[in-house]
Amino acid sequence: MDSSHVSALQLKHAGIERQxxxxxxxxxxxxxxxxxxxxxxxxxxxxxxRF
Known part of the structure; x- marks a missing residue:
């Protein structure tokens, strides 16, 4: 998987943490x-x- 996908997952993770x-x-x-x-x-x- 490319780093942009990993970055997107990390952003989603941070967003959920904030919620x-x-x-x-x-x-x-x-x-x-x-x-x-x-x-x-x-x-x-x-x-x-997995990455």
């Missing part, structure tokens, strides 16, 4: 949203680990 942080910063975080974001983040992390 998780924003959700957890809310007075009443939505656990379902956080769990969904964490699953997406894990899939990206696994894909990045």
């Amino acid at each position: 998780i942080h924003e959700e957890l910063s809310r007075p009443i975080p939505d656990a379902a949203v956080v769990q969904s974001l964490k699953k997406r983040k894990l899939k990206l992390k696994e894909e990045l680990a």
